[in-house]
């Protein structure tokens with residue numbers, strides 16, 4: 609039988625009051641549930657009802673929802689000031705996940721020799737896993753961009769630049785001169801970083817998953833300067849999925865409208881102010897615990913001035929990139945697992961096992977469990993020192 613109610617993470621029993629002492633702090637995935645309370649507060653303005661007869665067709669041409677959605681994405685970028693949109697085409701994707709290979713396909717089809725695809729370590733793993741899986745004659749995955757920095761290949765090099773970076777939150781720039789860059793700006797929103805200037809790359813990826821938190825709606829977009837690259841990306845998406853779903857398009861339009869309805873408010877009261885406050889507090893609390901021990905360290909991030917909040921702001925990254933500093937702790941993921949924390953190992957990002965990624969994006973229960981488990985590990989260690 610189905611449970612009567614869903615208990616919070618790590619609680620069970622008939623009335624959800626029994627704490628499971630063996631419960632892991634699960635901070636493995638980048639599920640952006642920290643924004644759920646925001647949408648609970650804005651439940652009616654963000655609600656969508658779709659009748660059974662509505663939008664049944666495959667057809668999408670000239671649907672007002674799509675035109676409106678594109679306009680609202682442009683309005684969102686202009687409001688936040690994180691991308692120059694006037695000279696760019698937009699392609700929607702089933703998450704930005706779909707657009708990763710779409711862009712590699714589009715860029716590599718502009719030359720006759722196979723393109724080399726790289727990203728600087730530590731990199732988001734899907735660039736590698738997708739490029740390897742599709743195993744095309746038109747491009748090869750060559751791993752860490754730093755390895756190519758001394759020898760400049762003669763063929764086209766496609767470099768993924770994630771800014772801010774997943775996993776370490778750094779504001780990455782291309783490592784290679786003359787490469788064709790795909791900028792992944794999934795986290796270039798004021799909850800996760802200071803907006804310093806509007807991004808203006810030739811090919812840029814964004815996703816609703818990390819702006820509004822609606823990761824399950826699977827909606828992302830690419831901003832593309834070149835008409836020929838745009839046509840190729842569009843061709844890929846049409847062949848691959850015949851576009852994004854009407855339900856998702858409609859829901860995303862409503863969600864963006866709800867976010868923009870707060871435009872006149874002070875930024876501290878809108879979704880970005882809400883998200884930023886949570887993320888910077890989480891970053892500070894994590895650092896407070898890690899600073900109690902020499903066993904671990906976290907990436908270093910500076911306060912930066914932000915054009916959106918119009919002031920200098922503290923770091924608020926989506927992830928902690930934790931390093932195990934003791935010689936014997938070569939497998940940092942295993943060290944944390946032993947202490948009841950599920951993280952994502954450094955090897956997943958092409959990096960050393962001394963690193964592991966902690967997601968700070970999940971719901972409050974998961975974050976509180978992380979603090980509890982981590983302080984237990986640190987506490988034991990502090991006593992031993």
Ligand code: PMP
Pocket residue numbers: 638702703704705706732770774792794814815816817823826827828
């Ligand atoms: N790029 C980066 C850097 C990400 O972290 C993610 C999600 N974790 C994605 C792309 C894919 O996001 P989605 O498919 O949900 O749009």
